[in-house]
Amino acid sequence: MSASPRQIALVGNPNSGKTTLFNAFTGLRQKVGNYPGVTVEKKVGEARTLHGEKVAILDLPGTYSLSARSEDERVARDVLLGDLSGIPRPDVVICVVDASNLERNLYLVLQVIDLGLPVIIALNMIDVVEENKQRIDPEALSESLGGVTVIPCQANAKIGIAELKQAMAKKSYTPVERVWTTDDDLTQLLSETADVLAAHNTINPRAHALTIIGDRAMRDPSHPNCLDNEILRKITPLVDATLKQHPTPVESRIVAARYDAISRISAASLRGENRPDGLSVSDKLDEVLIHPILGWLVFILVMATMFFSMFTLAETPMDWIENGFAILGDWVGSLLGKGDLRDLLVDGVIAGVGGVLVFLPQILILFLFIGILESSGYMARAAFIMDRLMARVGLNGKSFIPLLSSYACAIPGIMATRTIENEKDRLVTILVAPMMSCTARLPVYGILIKLMVPEADNDIWIQTGLMFALYGLGTLGAFLFAAIFKRTIAKGDASPFMIELPPYRLPGWKLIVQQLLDRAGIFIKRAGTIILALSILIWAASTFPKPADPETPKDIALEQSIMGRTGKMIEPIMKPLGYDWKIGSAVIWSFLAREQFVAAMSVIYSVEDEEDEPALRSKLAAAESPDGISIFSIPVCASLLVFYVFAQQCIATFAVVRRETSSWKWPIFQLGYMTVFAWIAAFVTFMIVSHIV
Amino acid sequence: MTKLTLLSEIAPHKSCTVLAILSDAPGMQRLQEMGILPGTKISVIRRAPMGDPIELEVRGYKLSIRKREAAEISVQPA
Ligand SMILES: Nc1nc2c(ncn2[C@@H]2O[C@H](COP(=O)(O)OP(=O)(O)OP(=O)(O)O)[C@@H](O)[C@H]2O)c(=O)[nH]1
Numbered sequence A: 001m002s003a004s005p006r007q008i009a010l011v012g013n014p015n016s017g018k019t020t021l022f023n024a025f026t027g028l029r030q031k032v033g034n035y036p037g038v039t040v041e042k043k044v045g046e047a048r049t050l051h052g053e054k055v056a057i058l059d060l061p062g063t064y065s066l067s068a069r070s071e072d073e074r075v076a077r078d079v080l081l082g083d084l085s086g087i088p089r090p091d092v093v094i095c096v097v098d099a100s101n102l103e104r105n106l107y108l109v110l111q112v113i114d115l116g117l118p119v120i121i122a123l124n125m126i127d128v129v130e131e132n133k134q135r136i137d138p139e140a141l142s143e144s145l146g147g148v149t150v151i152p153c154q155a156n157a158k159i160g161i162a163e164l165k166q167a168m169a170k171k172s173y174t175p176v177e178r179v180w181t182t183d184d185d186l187t188q189l190l191s192e193t194a195d196v197l198a199a200h201n202t203i204n205p206r207a208h209a210l211t212i213i214g215d216r217a218m219r220d221p222s223h224p225n226c227l228d229n230e231i232l233r234k235i236t237p238l239v240d241a242t243l244k245q246h247p248t249p250v251e252s253r254i255v256a257a258r259y260d261a262i263s264r265i266s267a268a269s270l271r272g273e274n275r276p277d278g279l280s281v282s283d284k285l286d287e288v289l290i291h292p293i294l295g296w297l298v299f300i301l302v303m304a305t306m307f308f309s310m311f312t313l314a315e316t317p318m319d320w321i322e323n324g325f326a327i328l329g330d331w332v333g334s335l336l337g338k339g340d341l342r343d344l345l346v347d348g349v350i351a352g353v354g355g356v357l358v359f360l361p362q363i364l365i366l367f368l369f370i371g372i373l374e375s376s377g378y379m380a381r382a383a384f385i386m387d388r389l390m391a392r393v394g395l396n397g398k399s400f401i402p403l404l405s406s407y408a409c410a411i412p413g414i415m416a417t418r419t420i421e422n423e424k425d426r427l428v429t430i431l432v433a434p435m436m437s438c439t440a441r442l443p444v445y446g447i448l449i450k451l452m453v454p455e456a457d458n459d460i461w462i463q464t465g466l467m468f469a470l471y472g473l474g475t476l477g478a479f480l481f482a483a484i485f486k487r488t489i490a491k492g493d494a495s496p497f498m499i500e501l502p503p504y505r506l507p508g509w510k511l512i513v514q515q516l517l518d519r520a521g522i523f524i525k526r527a528g529t530i531i532l533a534l535s536i537l538i539w540a541a542s543t544f545p546k547p548a549d550p551e552t553p554k555d556i557a558l559e560q561s562i563m564g565r566t567g568k569m570i571e572p573i574m575k576p577l578g579y580d581w582k583i584g585s586a587v588i589w590s591f592l593a594r595e596q597f598v599a600a601m602s603v604i605y606s607v608e609d610e611e612d613e614p615a616l617r618s619k620l621a622a623a624e625s626p627d628g629i630s631i632f633s634i635p636v637c638a639s640l641l642v643f644y645v646f647a648q649q650c651i652a653t654f655a656v657v658r659r660e661t662s663s664w665k666w667p668i669f670q671l672g673y674m675t676v677f678a679w680i681a682a683f684v685t686f687m688i689v690s691h692i693v
Numbered sequence B: 001m002t003k004l005t006l007l008s009e010i011a012p013h014k015s016c017t018v019l020a021i022l023s024d025a026p027g028m029q030r031l032q033e034m035g036i037l038p039g040t041k042i043s044v045i046r047r048a049p050m051g052d053p054i055e056l057e058v059r060g061y062k063l064s065i066r067k068r069e070a071a072e073i074s075v076q077p078a
């Protein structure tokens, strides 16, 4: 038995069901969604074949072809060519084919076969083929592909999984021969290119030769994918000689030759009418959802419903959580005598972590909505509708998907930019993504909105409206800065836009609930780790150094603590925004994680230590400056809200931007421009609102 | 010789057959790899709210591209 398990890679067009299969094989729960570009990095899992052998399964980003154009596609190509260090070339490739879309999916299959890798075809979405009243004959398909194993399956219903595991158990796969033919001159060009590569010790010279001749970008010195100069110098004359005889670009001839074979294969294996009569359900939905006028109305309606339900549906569970933590705080407080430990637990830990966890219901509602958008197929439509607007900014509709995901969290949003082909577009999208209001802002927005809008009959509507406005403001900011960056630091041509619009699918509710629970888990874990640690830190900063005289009133002690001193130090910067040193410290302490604002406020305002602890909200509402003016006045709240909309206050985002741009320059630039702009915007807001109120 | 018809000029709900790809930019190569080749039948489904991009049906799937790229494809209206 060999020591390391065999490597089996899942390869296929975007949205063909690779991750669904991966999850079925491994029992993991990687993200699945009904739009192209869900998976953007390789993921390894462990599975067992039907014979119990342990194998390593590799889930890859989807790609239409091995002529990689974007970061995610490059991962898939490099794994298959064995060019990625640390990842061995797969022993077997499972090509996941969307059977309802046979011809285009077969293109990649032919390319993988050409690489000389053993291939198993997972003929997925067989249910959709049947719905279209068609049938694919697996034997005929296998035969016309030169004997490749073909296994029909329906990944989302776990149909065909056992058969695939059985196919994986077989070890002696002989690679099949190329099933398409080229004209003699091309054949010669390919073999000459392979000779050049072999002379340069390239592994798999034949496979690489086909990739290079079949991909213009690899021979274009102005393109980032171009191969190294020395090899290129030898290959270019060969290509030019061929072009002299036959002026059609060589790569186009290769594509056409493959599609010729595909037409034959498809004709041999596909049975039944080519098209079902009339419009499909999906077509009918599109008539409304991407209708020139109705489409926009629906979009706005969906967003409004989302914010409205965040306030109405979440209200009751939020009260429960709030009360739960209040009871917990009282109970812990009554167990412990007055002292540091009690303060730490009650004011630091319970109030800090609890203050964030209270927002779990709202966050789940937001995730539920985003989950429905992602799994229904609407995401790609959003890109379609928004493309024109994005073009104004200088980006393209594809950038809208990462931005939309950033409403949940900027980190997956920034990861999703890997699907953007144009490097500059990608950079700009990364730079502006954190302006989209993420869920970590919800606790801050929640507290401040409640402070601004006094309890009244119709406050739900005002709150919904305010929330809508904040999200809108962040989105506008992102667009504004994208436009500025595209005209200055990342100048470049408009890049082509191209996106597949998959048919709508009913969201799998089990899947949505599962992903919701996973996300809730992440949120709770974050509260229990980062937020907890920072809450303790903040409490310590507000407590130490201790005044010599233990009878010192608490607010004086606070002023003399580390927090008080740093707060006083930065007060001049915060004053123009309307913040006293206490709010200023809370702002500064939330630069590592913005929701820490809530914990900092609760630590700072726990000073008026009465026996019964009112909820943080009422404590803040009652807070007054020495001269009796309410501290959280409307201008101050508005200024704070605007500051939190724009400021980059998330260490995790900083780290991801650092990794994705492989530089320190961009994350630092992002932190700088967002924070400076946040300050200016908050200042202007404070001025304007002060005048109005 | 008659004037070339471009894919970008085909009205929604009309179909056509590709005659030639007029540009060899890398973006156009991807369109060929996705199945848009001389001889392929294409239906234009609709235009997006502000006229651009357009939605096509090619080989049984829906694809959206901008007019700019569509203007690089010459077609024979059906
Ligand atoms: N009807 C049907 N839907 C399926 C089947 N397999 C997967 N799906 C759905 O197809 C969509 C895409 O599935 P994913 O597993 O995310 O596809 P992927 O190939 O990993 O996509 P990328 O990561 O974007 O490349 C999801 O909505 C799945 O629920 C199937 O056999 N039948």
Ligand SMILES: [Mg+2]
Pocket (backbone or CB within 6 Å): A018, A019, A020, A031, A032, A038, A039, A060, A061, A062
């Ligand atoms: Mg995937």
